Amino acid sequence: MEGLPEFYVLCNTCEPPVRLHRLPSDSQESFQLSAPVLPSLSSQLLLFSVGDWSGLSHDSKYEVQLEATGGKKITLGTLSRESRCFIWDCDSCKDLTCMLKDSKVHVAILIQGQLHHKKNEPKQESRKRKRLKGEEENICPNKGLVKGDTAKSKNKNSKSAPLPKPVAVAKTTNGISGVPSGRWGHTLCPADSETVILIGGQGTRMQFCKDSMWKLKTEKNTWFPLETVADGSTPEARTGHTAVFDPESCRIYVFGGSKNKKWFNDVHILDTEAWRWRSVEAQGKVPPLSYHSCSLFQGELFVYGGVFPRPNPQPDGCSDSVYIFDPQHEIWYQPIVLGKKPSARSGHTASLLNRELYIFGGWDTPLCYNDLFLLDLGLMEFSPVEVNGISPSPRSWHSAASVSDISFLIYGGYDGNQALTDTHMFNTVTKTWTALVHKSLPRSPRAGYAMLTLPAVQEESKDCSPQELLIFGGGDNEGQFYSDTVRLQITDIVNL
Structure with a gap:
């Protein structure tokens, strides 16, 4: 769909990023994307988006989840127009080991916001701002x-x-x-x-x-x-x-x-x-x-x-x-x-x-x-x-x-x-x-x-x-x- 970004997840630095494929949705106001089953997880996951955001309302955000069979879910973070990538530390999740046991895991992304319906609406580009050129811890500052x-x-x-x-x-x-x-x-x-x-x-x-x-x-x-x-x-x-x-x-x-x-x-x-x-x-x-x-x-x-x-x-x-x-x-x-x-x-x-x-x-x-x-x-x-x-x-x-x-x-x-x-x-x-x-x-x-x-x-x-x-x-x-x-x-x- 025109005006929507593409999403990728990097699971292993020795392999290329995996593109997430768009799935059909029951609602015209939201859609879901799902990556192929992840065979293994490294210590970190890199989630990022590429492309056009003009088809989304300005305050739209994407909620990124890790899903397993049986309905188990872990929220990893959010992607937005202003914050288009983040790193998730797998070691920080206490429930991950239990979740991975006898389960197939994939990454799912769900939009939080609305799609624009005006076909002729001008695209809102993310424009780059003008580049600007260029002990003891809680003591009184001069102590020691x-x-x-x-x-x-x-x-x-x-x-x-x-x-x-x-x-x-x-x-x-x-x-x-x-x-x-x-x-x-x-x-x-x-x-x-x-x-x-x-x-x-x-x-x-x-x-x-x-x-x-x-x-x-x-x-x-x-x-x-x-x-x-x-x-x-x-x-x-x-x-x-x-x-x-x-x-x-x-x-x-x-x-x-x-x-x-x-x-x-x-x-x-x-x-x-x-x-x-x-x-x-x-x-x-x-x-x-x-x-x-x-x-x-x-x-x-x-x-x-x-x-x-x-x-x-x-x-x-x-x-x-x-x-x-x-x-x-x-x-x-x-x-x-x-x-x-x-x-x-x-x-x-x-x-x-x-x-x-x-x-x-x-x-x-x-x-x-x-x-x-x-x-x-x-x-x-x-x-x-x-x-x-x-x-x-x-x-x-x-x-x-x-x-x-x-x-x-x-x-x-x-x-x-x-x-x-x-x-x-x-x-x-x-x-x-x-x-x-x-x-x-x-x-x-x-x-x-x-x-x-x-x-x-x-x-x-x-x-x-x-x-x-x-x-x-x-x-x-x-x-x-x-x-x-x-x-x-x-x-x-x-x-x-």
Whole structure:
């Protein structure tokens, strides 16, 4: 049928891919494809599509299943216009051995969406965007490090590093009471158009915050302890995790992080309508990660980088991989990523504008970075960005926020020597960095804080453009942890 892609599965690297043949369907709105019986399975399966997608609605997806005689099925993942290939790890499936016993196995694909019926409808091509030219894991950034410029060395005797100094007074600003204790390494996440959720963090004397979860009602500028119920366990106290809100499902996804020598690769889901937590027993493999980035795109979570534990005597290491979590089927998988990817790092930022993900900065001991990379989530291709103007100095543990459809802003962070106070904006059209100086911007050196734009979710208004920046917490790398809440009008700082 014209306007529909073809599908292939690669079961063995020593043999060519197997093309899936279309089968007749009882419904005009859906169809099924089936591959020949698979004689054997290797450790991984590669599923990919080739050809035209114009005969499908834009939001159509293909659900890929492994089927066996007797009606047994395992969901492998989804293919879409923006994500046309993925790798499935056979070893990650606990039920596969039982499924293969005395069974014939084949791959089936079922469309989720609608076919276009207009014969003369112009084809929608997937157009390539313009190519842009080009230890301990949860400690205060300077603990165990020797001061230097841009390249830093790790202190082998971490016990000699000074502990942070306690904070005597919690600060407040803009009329918002500083009820949550001072902390860094936490997350801020919207829950609706008037609610922001604070999760986790680490405070004075490197203690994990006992008041781990808070709710900020942005209309009244008031903090409340977050009261929820749980079907399973709630997220354990942690730092370096990520929290992402999906406005379509009204859910917050919390992934990863660390607590002392304990590392996490768990996924917890908060239903913001019922205020109920649920822990996920996901299929697939993803390592424990902390200080990674996580972005929501087309209903899936894209995780990049982060630091992960290695067995002694080796130190912790950083990741340069991309992992995708499919919430619908609760599985992890790794996409095929093309191009020149960034070096391994943690403590970086990832700013999503349309389908372009901009990775800036980060840290992999002893180096601190200030390079900028673009990951096209439609093509799954990395490319370095050749920027105009003066780039911000190398840093990690900063934060970033998109302030328009073509620009994002970064502030503060840690350069391996000290916490920073500067603010910079990047324009994705002109490829230009601009330093911002304004009296409304925070003046205190700040790293490990959390920042997002408001309104992050607009339910009634059609105008979803960001109006304000919200900043909470962080530390000055000299032992002080902030508990102030700062709200800034974006027009005050970007229209200089």
